[in-house]
Structures are given as structure tokens and as C-alpha cells.
Amino acid sequence: MKSSLAIGIVVSVLVGLVIGLGCYTFLYAKGYAYLTNNPAACTNCHVMQAEYDAWVKSSHRTATCNDCHTPHNLVGKYAVKLNNGFWHSLYFTTGRYPDTIEITKFDHKVAEDACRRCHQNITAAIDGNVAHGRAEGLECTRCHHSVGHSEAAAAASCPVLAWSHHDRQP
Numbered sequence: 001m002k003s004s005l006a007i008g009i010v011v012s013v014l015v016g017l018v019i020g021l022g023c024y025t026f027l028y029a030k031g032y033a034y035l036t037n038n039p040a041a042c043t044n045c046h047v048m049q050a051e052y053d054a055w056v057k058s059s060h061r062t063a064t065c066n067d068c069h070t071p072h073n074l075v076g077k078y079a080v081k082l083n084n085g086f087w088h089s090l091y092f093t094t095g096r097y098p099d100t101i102e103i104t105k106f107d108h109k110v111a112e113d114a115c116r117r118c119h120q121n122i123t124a125a126i127d128g129n130v131a132h133g134r135a136e137g138l139e140c141t142r143c144h145h146s147v148g149h150s151e152a153a154a155a156a157s158c159p160v161l162a163w164s165h166h167d168r169q170p
Contacts, residue, residue, distance in 0.1 A: 025089075034085050037064045047101050051149050060148040068114045068148055069107065080110060108141070115140040115147075 026032065033041035039055065042048045042065050055061060060068070070077040084107070091097035103111070116123045123140065141147075 025093075029089070031085065031089070034081055037066050039065045041065075047097070051101065054149040058148055063118075063148070067118070068111050071110060072114070072117060080107075112139050112141060115144075 030041070030044050033044060039052065043052045055065075066077060066081075070080045088097075119140075126138070
């Protein structure tokens with residue numbers, strides 16, 4: 001009986017420590033900012049400053065980060081935010097992140113879908129246009145990789161897609 005009580009106390013203390021540390025980290029790192037649509041939240045991470053500065057000057061400055069980088073439904077938006085937030089937190093906490101930010105295959109697909117959603121009249125015309133070789137399936141970012149940011153920001157980050165553990169394997 002005493003050993004089960006001792007185990008219960010130890011488990012309770014450990015769970016309390018994990019929850020307390022998680023809450024402290026969430027508040028200290030301003031994790032709550034990622035629940036909003038405020039693009040400035042992305043600059044909590046120093047590697048995003050160049051992208052943010054370029055976005056402010058871009059033709060897409062009226063679109064928020066979420067407009068381009070999360071799905072346009074409530075569940076999808078917060079699922080992507082949760083997934084990316086977890087991996088970003090892990091990489092920055094452990095110091096295992098590249099100096100130049102690289103988009104993952106999954107996040108590239110989310111951004112491509114957002115381009116096609118907002119610009120559906122243009123992309124529909126291009127997809128069926130003979131001059132573009134019936135370009136259906138051609139990705140917008142093949143030619144427009146710096147849209148929303150800048151040539152300098154796009155050049156700083158590798159246009160080749162990075163693989164990450166949170167990408168689904170084909």
C-alpha cells in the first residue's frame with residue numbers, strides 16, 4: 001500500500017513538473033501569439049525576421065501568414081499550427097535548426113493550395129492554357145518562389161524542399 005502511494009506521489013510530482021514547465025515555456029516563448037492571425041508572432045523566432053521584413057514590403061502584405069501557410073478551415077489551420085508549433089519549439093529548444101529557414105514538403109503543399117485558392121481564376125486559366133503546355137499540376141512557386149517575401153529572402157532560403165520528420169513519406 002505504501003509503495004503504491006509513493007509511486008502515485010512521484011508520478012503526480014513528475015506530471016506537475018511537466019505541465020508547469022510546459023506552461024512556463026509557453027508563456028516565456030510567447031506561444032500564445034501563434035494562436036492569433038498577427039504576422040508579428042512569426043518574428044518571435046529570429047530566423048523569420050528577414051521573411052517578415054520582406055512581407056511588410058511585398059504585394060501580399062494584406063494577407064496574413066495564416067492566409068498562405070495554413071489551410072482555410074478551422075480544424076486544418078490549428079492542426080498545422082499545432083504540428084509546426086511542436087516541431088519549431090523542439091528545434092529551437094534543442095538548437096537543432098538551420099540558419100536559413102526551409103519549407104517542408106507538407107507546408108509547401110499547404111502554401112501551393114492557398115495560392116490556388118486565392119488566385120483560382122488565374123490558375124484555372126493557366127492550367128488549361130496551351131501556351132503554358134497545359135500546365136495542370138505545375139506549381140505556382142516554380143516561378144513565383146519569392147511571392148509574399150522578397151527575392152533576397154527567397155534566395156537566402158533554399159527553394160529546394162526540405163524533408164522533415166513531420167512530412168509524410170510518399
